[in-house]
Amino acid sequence: MTPSEFIGKFKSKYLWGNLMAMGIVLVLLFLGVRYGLDIYTHHGETILVPNIRHKSLSDAEKILGHLGIEMVVSDTGYVKTLPPDCVLEQSLEPGERVKSGHRIYLVINSSHSPTLTLPDIIDNSSLREATAKLTSMGFKLGQPKFIPGEKDWVYGVQVKGVNINSGDKVSVEDVLVIVAGNGRLSEEDSINMVEQDYDDFDSFEEATGDDEVRDYDPVEEQAEPKAEQHTEKQHQGTTPKQENSSSQQPAKGPVVRKIG
Template sequence: MWRYFKSKEFWLTILGIGLLGAIVYFVFFFVFMPGYTNHGESVIVPEVTELSQEEAEEKLSAMGLRPEVVDSLYKSGMPAHAVISQDPLGVSRVKPGRRVYLTVNKVIPPMVQVPDIFGVSQYQAKLRLEGANLAISKMEYVPHEYKNLVLGAFFRGKRIQKGDTLPKYSKIILRVGRGKGTQRTGVPELVGEHYETAIGML
């Protein structure tokens, strides 16, 4: 038996097994694995925020990436379907075929309710509107004994009331009292009024 271990045939067998192992190792790690994991290959993710969804998808696909819209939000001032954010971020280095998740701008903004802005001061109405994600486009002053008291509100030419729904970030027109100017007037009854309302009535 010891003669066999010392024989040329034994060492040729060992050499053959070692050579076969080396070939398997080389094929697995340098041929199969690089093709499976794209080892050593990477691409830079292009910056696509603020582009249209169509433009962003074309740009990402051209780089061998896979765009996917995962969410939609509404951002005032951006066109509908514009890309708000991306993940991974632009200029990130990733492997080819990586998914890039996009958040796009909604076509229609969400609706919000008109708060109670009537019978209060202009200042208080402004705060309440801002809290509801609405804004004042302009003020219309009309004759009224109480200066800066909100008497009405309009959106696109139509009178609106508390509880009406408007697109988020809409701008409305407020109609407020002009007051009596320099004419002498009596002091209005302020008992029971909110502070801001009382200020607007003086």
């Protein structure tokens, strides 16, 4: 290829047409990214977040929809003094600025009170342990009820006078009454008293004819045999002496003297 032919190719309309088309595409692409992205993201446009706490869910949906903010219910709570389905909390604080299409998460008030599961405390713990466990779980407790049984041992749990079992669902607004033992015997338990039989005593009194019966004194009964033994010993001790003295005395009779 001669130099003149090489330079002639740059003068071709086809080459310059392609280069011009490529330049136009690059310019359009740059402008599209620059301004189209701002339009898509609403660059420079902000919306003031309103305060929708304690408003009904329908009213909050209308207010946020008019401003272009998307609403999502993320959780429920329970406040007894507020009506059901009212907004309790919002993820964005009032006065913040967000772009259109931003999501706000809401916590609404439930129409019924939440429930808790009764733990395994019946016939399995003392009054002190059950009270501490139920209080830590969020239950409301009333004055305990005592029945005959082992002292401070939990025999049951009542709600509005009705016995409930472990694992039952109980509203947090209900008051639990723990049924525990008072340390006394059951009313059904009884003590059989053994009555003394006085028939033998009456027959003995009739046989002796004595109106009064001497009380038995073991000390006196033991003292009498000792006195009798002492008397017998004295009697036995004096008898041999008397016999010896009588045997030693010479026989009395006439005395004969020999003379011479």
